[in-house]
Amino acid sequence: MRTIYLDYNSSTPVAGSVRDAMQPFLGDFFADPSSSHWLGRASQEAVEDSRASVAKLLGCHPTEMVFTSGGTESINLALLGSASQIASQLPSNAPKHLIISAFEHSAVTQCAEHLQQQGWGLTVIGCDKNGVIAVDDIENALRPATRLVSVMHSNHQVGTIQPVAQIAELCRSRDIVVHTDASQSIGKIRTLVEELNVDLLSFSGHKMYAPKGIGGLYVRAGVPLQPIMFGEGNESGLRPGSRNVPHIVGLGHAARLIDTALQDGADRMVELRDRFLARLEFELNQSVVVHARQAERLPNTLSIELPNMKSEQLLRHLPEICLGPVIDRDIEPSAPSRNPTLRALGLLAEAGQRTIRVSVGWQTTEEDVDRAAEMIASTVEVLRV
Ligand SMILES: Cc1ncc(COP(=O)(O)O)c(C=O)c1O
Structure with missing residues (x-):
C-alpha cells in the first residue's frame, strides 16, 4: 500500500x-x-x-x-x-x-x-x-x-x-x-x-x-x-x-x-490544490462546497464538504490516504460543529462531519492528487448507494 x-x-x-x-x-x-x-x-x-x-x-x-x-x-x-x-x-x-x-x-x-x-x-x-x-x-x-x-x-x-x-x-x-x-x-x-x-x-x-x-x-x-x-x-x-x-x-x-524555494513552491501548491479539486469534481460529476473559497487562502490548503458522506467513514475505507482531522464524531447533527474554525464559519456538526482538509506540500506529486481524487470520488460513489 x-x-x-x-x-x-x-x-x-x-x-x-x-x-x-x-x-x-x-x-x-x-x-x-x-x-x-x-x-x-x-x-x-x-x-x-x-x-x-x-x-x-x-x-x-x-x-x-x-x-x-x-x-x-x-x-x-x-x-x-x-x-x-x-x-x-x-x-x-x-x-x-x-x-x-x-x-x-x-x-x-x-x-x-x-x-x-x-x-x-x-x-x-x-x-x-x-x-x-x-x-x-x-x-x-x-x-x-x-x-x-x-x-x-x-x-x-x-x-x-x-x-x-x-x-x-x-x-x-x-x-x-x-x-x-x-x-x-x-x-x-x-x-x-x-x-x-x-x-x-x-x-x-x-x-x-x-x-x-x-x-x-x-x-x-x-x-x-x-x-x-x-x-x-x-x-x-x-x-x-x-x-x-x-x-x-x-x-x-x-x-x-524555504527562503529560496518559497515563490515557486507556492505556485506549485496552488496548482496541485486546484488540480485535486477539479479532478474530484470531475469524478463526482458535481461541484463540492469549498470553505472560505472567496477569501485569500494559503496556497496549499483546501477544506471541503463531501457530498452525503462522513469523513470518518471515508478515511476508514481509504487508510492509504492521510487527510486532515476527522471531527464531530458523536455529536447531534444540528449542533454547532466542534471544530473551532468550522464553528466560527457557522457550520453545523452535520457539515463538519462531512468535512475533509486536504493540505499539499513539497513532496506531493500530480499523481498523488489525481489518485487521491479518484479514490475519494469512487468511495463516495460506492458508499452513496
Ligand atoms: C496554527 C498552529 N499553531 C500552533 C501549533 C502548535 O505547534 P507545535 O506542534 O510545534 O507545538 C500548531 C500545530 O498543530 C498549529 O497548527
Whole structure:
C-alpha cells in the first residue's frame, strides 16, 4: 500500500537536506553550546548561524529570535510571558483585558482561558462566513484595559489569511502588545514581521520541513517579556535549559531552503490544490462546497464538504490516504460543529462531519492528487448507494 500524504498542515516530513545538516550535531559535534571549549564554540556557532537564517526568513534581527520547543511553547511564552510583564507594571487591582479570535489553535485559546482565570477580561472575536476576522470587530472590542491581542496569521483548517497588519496598526498607537501565531504560514507564504508590524510571532519547526520539538518566537526589540520557565538562562534569558542544537540546526537549514524555494513552491501548491479539486469534481460529476473559497487562502490548503458522506467513514475505507482531522464524531447533527474554525464559519456538526482538509506540500506529486481524487470520488460513489 503506497501512502498518499495530504496532511501537510498537520506535520511536514523532515527534508532530506535538513536531516543531513543535523547529522553532525547528533554525532561528533555534540557539545553544549554554552561550554567555552572549542567543541562548545562549534555548537554555539551553529546555533547562531541558524538564528541568522531564521531571522533572515522572517526579516528580523537575529537578536529578536528565540528558539523554543515548538509552536505551543512559543505561544505560551508570548502570551503568558507578556501577560506577566504587563501585570508586573500595573497596580494589582488594575483591569486587564485581552482579545483573541474564535479559531485559534488550542495553545492560544487555553493560554487565554488561563489568563481569564487569573482575572483578565477575555473577548473572543468571530469571523465572517469566509473565515476572516473583521478589523472593525477588533476595534469595537478594544477597551481602555486592553493590553494584549492575539490573532493567528493563517488558519490551519481553511487556510484563510487574517488582516494581522491592520490589527497591529490599530493596536500600536494604543500600546497594546500584538501576537500572531504564524505556524501555518512560514514555509507556505512570505511572512515578514516588518510588514505584519507585530510584537510577537510564533512558529513551529514541523510545519516547515524541520523536526518536531523545535520552533521559535520573534520578540520585537524592546518588547519586554518575562520567562515562563526557570533554570540555567539561555535564549536572552527567556528560555532556560540546554539548547537542542541538532534541531536548531535543522530549523536553520529549513529556513534557508524555504527562503529560496518559497515563490515557486507556492505556485506549485496552488496548482496541485486546484488540480485535486477539479479532478474530484470531475469524478463526482458535481461541484463540492469549498470553505472560505472567496477569501485569500494559503496556497496549499483546501477544506471541503463531501457530498452525503462522513469523513470518518471515508478515511476508514481509504487508510492509504492521510487527510486532515476527522471531527464531530458523536455529536447531534444540528449542533454547532466542534471544530473551532468550522464553528466560527457557522457550520453545523452535520457539515463538519462531512468535512475533509486536504493540505499539499513539497513532496506531493500530480499523481498523488489525481489518485487521491479518484479514490475519494469512487468511495463516495460506492458508499452513496
Ligand atoms: C496554527 C498552529 N499553531 C500552533 C501549533 C502548535 O505547534 P507545535 O506542534 O510545534 O507545538 C500548531 C500545530 O498543530 C498549529 O497548527
